[in-house]
Amino acid sequence: MDSTKEKFKTFLYSRGLKFTPERRFVLEEAFIIHDHFEAEDLLLSIRRHNRRVSRGTVYRTLDLLVESGLVRKVAFIDKHTHYEHVYGHDHHEHLICLECGRVIEFYREELENSLQDVCRKNNFNIKSHKMEVLGYCKDCDHKKP
Amino acid sequence: MDSTKEKFKTFLYSRGLKFTPERRFVLEEAFIIHDHFEAEDLLLSIRRHNRRVSRGTVYRTLDLLVESGLVRKVAFIDKHTHYEHVYGHDHHEHLICLECGRVIEFYREELENSLQDVCRKNNFNIKSHKMEVLGYCKDCDHKKP
DNA sequence: TAGTCAATTGAGATTTAGTCTAAATTGCAT
DNA sequence: ATGCAATTTAGACTAAATCTCAATTGACTA
Numbered sequence: 001m002d003s004t005k006e007k008f009k010t011f012l013y014s015r016g017l018k019f020t021p022e023r024r025f026v027l028e029e030a031f032i033i034h035d036h037f038e039a040e041d042l043l044l045s046i047r048r049h050n051r052r053v054s055r056g057t058v059y060r061t062l063d064l065l066v067e068s069g070l071v072r073k074v075a076f077i078d079k080h081t082h083y084e085h086v087y088g089h090d091h092h093e094h095l096i097c098l099e100c101g102r103v104i105e106f107y108r109e110e111l112e113n114s115l116q117d118v119c120r121k122n123n124f125n126i127k128s129h130k131m132e133v134l135g136y137c138k139d140c141d142h143k144k145p
Numbered sequence: 146m147d148s149t150k151e152k153f154k155t156f157l158y159s160r161g162l163k164f165t166p167e168r169r170f171v172l173e174e175a176f177i178i179h180d181h182f183e184a185e186d187l188l189l190s191i192r193r194h195n196r197r198v199s200r201g202t203v204y205r206t207l208d209l210l211v212e213s214g215l216v217r218k219v220a221f222i223d224k225h226t227h228y229e230h231v232y233g234h235d236h237h238e239h240l241i242c243l244e245c246g247r248v249i250e251f252y253r254e255e256l257e258n259s260l261q262d263v264c265r266k267n268n269f270n271i272k273s274h275k276m277e278v279l280g281y282c283k284d285c286d287h288k289k290p
Numbered sequence: 291t292a293g294t295c296a297a298t299t300g301a302g303a304t305t306t307a308g309t310c311t312a313a314a315t316t317g318c319a320t
Numbered sequence: 321a322t323g324c325a326a327t328t329t330a331g332a333c334t335a336a337a338t339c340t341c342a343a344t345t346g347a348c349t350a
Binding site: 095097098104106108110111114115117118119122123124125126127128129130131132133134135136137138141 | 240242243249251253255256259260262263264267268269270271272273274275276277278279280281282283286
């Protein structure tokens with residue numbers, strides 16, 4: 001956790017940017033939340049911890065966190081952008097239940113390998129990817145007609 | 146092309162819905178466009194063909210087309226929803242260039258198989274999936290610092 | 291052919307995620 | 321302290337998408 005703070009600081013300084021209290025609040029909050037979150041969630045969480053950061057700053061800081069590699073943008077279930085922190089949270093894909101909205105994470109080596117291979121063959125310099133699998137989870141499947 | 150019209154008709158009738166001229170215009174236009182398109186693009190195309198369909202109807206009809214399986218929602222590059230028609234356009238994934246926005250389609254059997262396997266092991270009843278791979282295409286890669 | 295009624299449409303208001311702007315504030319270097 | 325660039329805030333703004341509701345359409349039946 002402290003190491004993430006250090007990393008973010010280093011990232012900011014390397015660009016001549018400042019590690020302000022507001023940016024610290026956003027960073028800390030992003031790492032307190034263990035699930036996927038939306039920008040708006042984060043704003044509320046911050047408020048709930050009696051800290052005041054404007055919406056604009058939250059969005060701008062999230063962009064910086066993504067650029068620094070500490071936070072990822074992940075699956076869009078619908079139309080909101082979702083984020084998740086990276087520390088202690090390796091890359092994975094998502095199964096998303098259409099009924100209850102549950103998100104199941106998975107990682108499959110061979111799948112990632114295939115993808116790398118495809119990119120190599122297309123001379124595509126891959127920066128990131130995400131997979132969104134929609135369907136019904138075990139619990140919801142038999143409820144459906 | 147006529148078969149898509151028949152399929153859509155059948156789908157609509159099976160739900161007690163009507164095959165109206167407006168729905169036909171949307172269907173036809175969606176199959177004239179060969180690339181990914183956005184709802185707004187479609188609206189403009191329709192207008193350009195001197196047909197008048199309201200924005201609301203376009204969105205509503207696209208939803209129906211997706212439900213009927215004739216059209217897919219695909220990769221979100223940014224924040225708009227993109228669509229593509231299904232007929233003569235098998236399932237595939239997308240490489241998206243961050244620089245020029247080009248979309249390269251690919252299909253890899255083993256990747257799809259891995260995914261099916263993951264779903265089976267998680268008792269997940271898969272309905273659809275999409276993969277969005279971000280990076281730089283061959284042409285843009287060397288332009289970047 | 292007229293009457294009925296649910297399905298449908300269009301126009302415009304509304305929502306909402308996200309961006310932008312301008313003025314005030316902060317933080318660092320001198 | 322002073323100066324200046326970076327930053328923040330509040331609120332205006334944008335754009336995609338949805339919603340509302342009155343008017344229209346179209347299938348069916350008498």
